[in-house]
Amino acid sequence: MRKGKVIAVAGKGGTGKTAIAALLIREILKLKSKDKENEDICILAVDADADSNLPDALGISYDKTVGDIRESLLEDKHRDVTLDVGSQFEGKIAEIVEEEEYYDLLVMGRPEGPGCYCPVNHIIRMIIDTLTKNYDYTIIDCEAGLEHLSRRTTRDVDVMLVLLDTTLKSIRTALRLKKIAEEIDVDVKKLMNMANKIPEGAEEKVIAEAEKNNLEIADVIPFDTLIQEYDLKGMPIVDLPDDAPSVVCVRRIVERII
Ligand SMILES: Nc1ncnc2c1ncn2[C@@H]1O[C@H](COP(=O)(O)OP(=O)(O)OP(=O)(O)O)[C@@H](O)[C@H]1O
Ligand SMILES: [Mg+2]
Structure with a gap:
């Protein structure tokens, strides 16, 4: 049996969800080579x-998204109507899970378009919930804000890392995310607020400002000029050096949550 642990990275737009999700994947993969016990860790990146x-x-390409498959199923007039949509979708899942050397990738793509696709989206969620059980760790790079929670594309999360930066707006988004996670039926077992992109010397100030707003900060990820440099040049964040300040910090977070 795989662990089926789901880790989601959420937060306001631009707080660093994608960069930190990529570094989490990188550091969990590193565990594979560290000791025998972890050598067959199986990861799904979403x-x-x-x-x-x-x-x-992550420095990889992909072919089709979940959204593409959903659209093509809905448009396909010749599909086998004797099969329910769930089974039809299940048959296509192999087409969209990109198999990389060390992990698999699933790209959700466009959210639902006009018209009511609700049953199809419900099935997608069920399939993803089933899919995550085949992996030890599923890392989800969520979309900005709160939609993924209210649309419930994210379910049954073991650890939700909510990122914020040096802005009050991002603190408020983190507060709203916490509230929504408590209100709707998403089972978030552990929610950790992480301050990201924090310049040296500003750590205490950000923690104090968050605390003033009743938000506890679990860890602080430093402002890392290397992340900016890699992003500017379009280089994969996963290729950052082992001693980059952000990498060192994400390694510590991985040790905490795994
Ligand atoms: N620790 C960090 N230090 C310095 N810059 C960072 C750090 N983390 C992220 N960034 C930069 O912040 C910007 C936003 O990062 P990223 O795209 O990962 O955020 P996001 O939350 O995924 O954004 P979106 O909501 O648009 O998906 C990028 O320019 C990235 O280079
Ligand atoms: Mg992003």
Whole structure:
């Protein structure tokens, strides 16, 4: 039996979800080579943002998205109507799970378009819930804000890392995410607020500001000029050096949550 642990990275737009999700995947993969016990760790990376950036951060390409399959199923007039949509979708899942050397990738793509696709989306969620059980760790790069929670594309999360930066707006988004997670039927076992992109010397100030707003910060990820440099040049974030300040910090977070 695989562990089936789901780790989601959420937070306000631009707080660093994609960069940190990529580094989490990198550091969990590193565990494989560290000791025998972890050598067959199996990882699924999920890009749940319609504006898919995770493949770039991982330095990989992809072919089809879950959204593409959903559209083609809905448009296909010749599909086997004796099969229910769930079974038809299940048959296609292999087409969209990109198999990389060390992990698999699932790109969600466009959210539902006009018209009511609700039953299909419900089935997609069920299939993803089933799919995650085949992996030890599923890392989800969520879309900005709160939609993924209210649309419930994210379910049964073991650890939700909510990122915030040096803005009050991002603190408020983190507060709203916490509230929504408590209100709707998403089972978030552990929610950790992480301050990201924090310049040296500003750590205490950000923690104090968050605390003033009743938000506890679990860890602080430093502002890392290397992340900016890699992003500017379009280089994969996963290729950052082992001693990059952000990498060292994400390694510590992985040790905490795994
Ligand atoms: N620790 C960090 N230090 C410096 N820059 C960072 C750090 N983390 C992220 N960034 C930069 O912040 C910007 C936003 O990062 P990223 O795209 O990962 O955020 P996001 O939350 O995924 O954004 P979106 O909501 O648009 O998906 C990028 O320019 C990235 O280079
Ligand atoms: Mg992103």
